[in-house]
Structures are given as structure tokens and as C-alpha cells.
Amino acid sequence: xxxxxxxxSGKGIGKRFGGLQALSDVTFTINHGEIFGLIGPNGAGKxxxxxxxxxxxxxxxxxxxxDGLPLTGLKPHEVAARGIARTFQNIRLFANLSALENVMIGxxxxxxxxxxxxxxxxxxxxxxxxxxxxRAYELLEYVxxxxxxxxxxxxxxxxxxxxLEIARALATEPKLLALDxxxxxxxxxxTASLKRLLGDIRHDGTTILLIEHDMKLVMxxxxxxxxxxxxxxxxxxxAAEVQKDPAVIAAYLGGEVxxxxxxxx
Amino acid sequence: xxxxxxxxxxxxxAWIGLALIAVALVALPFALAEIGTAWVRITNLAIxxxxxxxxxxxxxGFAGLLDLGYIAFYAVGAYVYALLxxxxxxxxxxxxxxxxxxxxxxxxxxxxxxxxxxxxxGDYLAIVTLGFxxxxxxxxxNLSQPVNITNGPQGITLIDPFSIGDFSFAKTEVFFGLxxxxxxxxxxxxxLIVLAVIVINLRLQDSRIGRAWEAIREDEIAxxxxxxxxxxxxxxxxxxxxxxGGVSGGIFSATQGFISPESFVLVESVMVLSxxxxxxxxxxxxxxxxxxxxxxxxxxxxxxxxxxxxxxFGRMLIEPEVIRMLxxxxxxxxxxxxRPAGILPSAVRKREFEAKRAA
Numbered sequence: 001x002x003x004x005x006x007x008x009s010g011k012g013i014g015k016r017f018g019g020l021q022a023l024s025d026v027t028f029t030i031n032h033g034e035i036f037g038l039i040g041p042n043g044a045g046k047x048x049x050x051x052x053x054x055x056x057x058x059x060x061x062x063x064x065x066x067d068g069l070p071l072t073g074l075k076p077h078e079v080a081a082r083g084i085a086r087t088f089q090n091i092r093l094f095a096n097l098s099a100l101e102n103v104m105i106g107x108x109x110x111x112x113x114x115x116x117x118x119x120x121x122x123x124x125x126x127x128x129x130x131x132x133x134x135r136a137y138e139l140l141e142y143v144x145x146x147x148x149x150x151x152x153x154x155x156x157x158x159x160x161x162x163x164l165e166i167a168r169a170l171a172t173e174p175k176l177l178a179l180d181x182x183x184x185x186x187x188x189x190x191t192a193s194l195k196r197l198l199g200d201i202r203h204d205g206t207t208i209l210l211i212e213h214d215m216k217l218v219m220x221x222x223x224x225x226x227x228x229x230x231x232x233x234x235x236x237x238x239a240a241e242v243q244k245d246p247a248v249i250a251a252y253l254g255g256e257v258x259x260x261x262x263x264x265x
Numbered sequence: 266x267x268x269x270x271x272x273x274x275x276x277x278x279a280w281i282g283l284a285l286i287a288v289a290l291v292a293l294p295f296a297l298a299e300i301g302t303a304w305v306r307i308t309n310l311a312i313x314x315x316x317x318x319x320x321x322x323x324x325x326g327f328a329g330l331l332d333l334g335y336i337a338f339y340a341v342g343a344y345v346y347a348l349l350x351x352x353x354x355x356x357x358x359x360x361x362x363x364x365x366x367x368x369x370x371x372x373x374x375x376x377x378x379x380x381x382x383x384x385x386x387g388d389y390l391a392i393v394t395l396g397f398x399x400x401x402x403x404x405x406x407n408l409s410q411p412v413n414i415t416n417g418p419q420g421i422t423l424i425d426p427f428s429i430g431d432f433s434f435a436k437t438e439v440f441f442g443l444x445x446x447x448x449x450x451x452x453x454x455x456x457l458i459v460l461a462v463i464v465i466n467l468r469l470q471d472s473r474i475g476r477a478w479e480a481i482r483e484d485e486i487a488x489x490x491x492x493x494x495x496x497x498x499x500x501x502x503x504x505x506x507x508x509x510g511g512v513s514g515g516i517f518s519a520t521q522g523f524i525s526p527e528s529f530v531l532v533e534s535v536m537v538l539s540x541x542x543x544x545x546x547x548x549x550x551x552x553x554x555x556x557x558x559x560x561x562x563x564x565x566x567x568x569x570x571x572x573x574x575x576x577x578f579g580r581m582l583i584e585p586e587v588i589r590m591l592x593x594x595x596x597x598x599x600x601x602x603x604r605p606a607g608i609l610p611s612a613v614r615k616r617e618f619e620a621k622r623a624a
Contacts, residue, residue, distance in 0.1 A: 054490060056486065056489075056490070075489070075494075076486075076489035076490050077489050077491075077492045077493055077494045077495070080489075080490060080491060080492030081492050085490070085491075086490055088486075088487065088490075092484050092486060092487040092490075093483075093484070093487070094479065094480050094483035094484055094487065094488075095483055095484075096479075096483055097476075097479055097480075097483060097613075098613050098616075100616055101476060101479075104476060105476050105477065105479075105480045105488070105491055105493070106491050106492075107473075108473060108476070108477055108480075108491060108492055108493050109491065109492025109493070110492075111473055112473075113472060113473045113474070114474065115469070115474055115501065115505070117472075117473075118468055118469050118472030118473065118474050118475070119465050119468050119469065121468060125472070128473075129472070129473075132473070133616065149616070150613060150616060151613075152613055168491065169491075171491075172491060172492050
């Protein structure tokens, strides 16, 4: 991978929670325009890596370089401003606001109206508001939940909530969209349409970082994959190659020992 | 707001409705004065509570930050006015100079309370704000030594009424054959201020800032991940809420002519919070309704409980004050059971899209 292509690179990322080494010395590179999978068994450190990347936790070691500049020490809202947007494993929508307002809030970081603008309703503020609303509606159409624009987020069907979270993240105009298990709990039809959506997002120029347990989805949409196990990188490379990697197979199937445990659990 | 007042959907009904409300607001004090000037004063106090509730609603209703010490900002505004417009320091600045100062000082106190509590939520925030409210009151009580600033528990007396040049809000005057007493003049001023505050609140709520507050209320972590600077937005909510409290405090000082720390006890904070919760947290019309109800019902009871009991039982069995607290408690319990989101819960803001572009 040439360096000119790299959008995000993590170098020696480490994170410890008390006695638990959640991440140790994780190094990887995500290139412009690819769908990059992040997989690993439960507790492997995937979500921890997300939280460190997006500034919710600070890492104990290592450094992220995003779009040519370091991310270290930035707060979550600064990371969002730099162009990384995320979704959450357990959906975190603004439950008592409408679907449209959820996406409009995503526009916050790219808009400017302050208190005086809001109170005076100046021409600039009004046109900005109109633009926010228009863009939010377009994004709802993009992910396919525009018919529920005025419904409260909490009243949306599960699959629609996942899509709404993606629309809200896209509203921040990210260069990198980080999705934490977007297909979790989806049925086959929903997963298929999610797959199409991911393809569209990449096609429209946004790089995607994807945590996912649905291996069929990962193997079919991801260009390259990073595999974590117990906080350590065990493989990184094209999906097809990683799939055959003995270390990955051992981690997933747990080798002989865990196979036995599986039978008794 | 219902579609009745939506000027786009129903322009004629909206204008007629607004005109009727305007006429009612203009005529109200004269109707009340017929019953007794006391009722005009009670109405003025109710409007002050509407102002306070609208201020607290920014913090509690919009941003979701439970504040149990809100009355402290009212106290700050009241003392700023009292100190700058009374014989105490022999300062007599005009009210239109002091009210902005009061708002600014209260705003500063709001940020002062907000800064150390940024990471607190729910119960913890409630405890700290409660403590803050008490600290401010106790300061007012004790700042008479070594330098006498607040005059301690005796409070400050002979506070100037509002006046512009020779026009004083305290004097009774006759215009166009109508008698304008002091309270009636204040009433009109208060109505103007409250209308301005309502417009400010409505516009703030439906703006980028208002949405950021609501995002923090709904899910702070998601709000941060969406690029909202939660620290600044929370401080802004505290500061804006506090400045409304400061303005209300200044008006309170001027209308009462006397203030002491006793006016700013914890129960007052609880009262304002009850108004916000009872009416419907986050809904401006609900909050106004809550404030009006909780200000008027006790006063109505004060004047009716005794005669009713005398008529029914021939003597007074239960003191009005006891009945008041009893009904108040009962009302809150019933509310929590049947309308936990308030009398007028905040509704989804429906938006219309210029064209039905959706297939």
C-alpha cells in the first residue's frame, strides 16, 4: 500500500482498562475509497478501537494519522469535525426527536448559526436552516427512510433505526464512516439492502470502516480486513486471503480446545 | 401549537386568534382591578414565574440538565438591582441600565455553576445545583460583615421602582379616562418582556443551538460523536437560563421594593421546577401553563377556602395553607400517574417538505 493512498493509519495503538489489555500494539492502514472490515471474536477489542479512534477514550500508546494529520488528544467533537463519523453497536439515536431532526443534528458540525443568529432569524440563518433541512431530507431518501421523516426515532423499525444512524453520521460529511455492527439483528433482506447501501456510500466517495459479525457480509463487501483477537492484530489483508489464514481460523473456531468447550457451554 | 395558530395553514383563524389574545391581554388588568388591585399584583407575580420557568426550561427542558438551585440566579438579579437602585449604596441607576447588568452577572453565575458540573448528570447534578442555590442564599444572608454589601437578613429596603425620566411605574396616573395604577403599568411591561422571552425561546428551540441542546438531553455520547461541543453547549444553556432568571430577579426587586434572602429559599427553586415539570418539560406553552396554574391556584384557594368552609361546616376546619399544600402534593402525584410528561407534553415538530420528492 503506497502512503499516498492512506486515509487513516493506526500505529502501535494500545489501551488498558485496569488489568485488561483491551488493545495492544495495533497497527493498520485504511486506504481512500475502500471498505475496510474490522473483525474478531467477541471481546477482541473492536469497539475499544472505535472508541479510541473517535476520541471517546484516549489511547495509552500509539498514534492515529488521519488525512495526513495526527488525531491524538482530540475530543470526540473535534474528531467528528476532522471527518470521522460513527454509528454505535447499541443504536444511540436521539430517541425523542424526529428522524429528520436526528439527521439535522448531524449537520451541526458543518453549520455555524449561533445564539444571535437563532434569535434574530437573520437571512443567513434562515437560508442555512433551509439548507440543513433539505440536506437532511435528501440523506433520509438516500438511506430509504424518508417516509418516516416526521416519526420519532424510537418509533422506527429496528432496521430503519440502523439506517437512520447511518444517515445521521453521513450528515457530518465524513471522509471516514465507521459503522459498529450495522447488520446486527437484521434479517436477510435488510442485510442485502444494507450491503447495497454500503456500496453506494463507497461509490459516492466515503471510505468505510466496518465492524461486523456477519462473515458473509464482510467477505462480500470488504476490500481488506483487520482481524483482532485479545486486543492484538492477528491478520490484515484482502478479505479472501485473511479468510484462509490459519491464525484467523483458530481464533474464530477456537482451535481444538474451544471446540470442546463449545459443546458443553 | 395547534394548527389554529399556524399562519401558513390557516391565516385568518390565526390572525383572529392572535387579535383576541392581544385584546384579552390588554383588557385583563382592568378586569382584575375591578376585583381588587391585589389580583393585578398576583398576576404580575405569576408573569414573573412564567419568566423564571421559561429560563429554567432552557436548562431542564431543552438541555436535560436537572437544576435544583435555579432561584439563585433570580436572587443574583434581584440583588444586583437592589444594590444599584436603592439608598443602600446611594446608587440610583435607571432600570434599563441595571437589567442588562443583572442579566450579565446572573449569566456569569450560570457559567460559574456550569463549569464544575459539566461531567455530572441526573442525581449528582441535582445535588450540586441544590447546594449552589443554598450557597448563594447563605452568602446574601452573611455578606453584611466585614463590609456591609447585602445588609444580611434585614434585606434591602426602599428599592427604586422602574422609571423613565419623570414616568414612574409606581405612580397612579389617569390616561384617556382610565386609571393606571402602579401594578397595571408593571403588568404591561411584564407582558412585553414575557412576549419577547417567548419569541426568543421558540426561536432558540427551533434552531441549530436548540437541536444541539436536545441532542445532549437525548444522548450525550452520541451528541459528542456527531460533532457537538457538549461543554460549550451546556455552559450556554446554563448561562442563558441564568440570564432570564437575572432579569426576572431585577423586576421582582423593583415591584416589591424590598428583598431579603428569605425570598430565595430552596422551596422557590422547587416551585419553579414543579411549574416546568407540571406544564410539560421542553414545551414552551406547557411551561407557561404550568407557571400560571401553580401561581394562581394557591391564591384562588387563599381567598375561597375559608368562605367555602364557613358556608358548608359553619366554621373553619382546615387552614387554607394546609389545603394548599395538600392539593399541591395531590396534583403532582396525579400528574406523575396520569400525565408523566406534563399537562402539555412536547410534541414532535412536524416538518413539511416543499415537494413530495419521495417516490
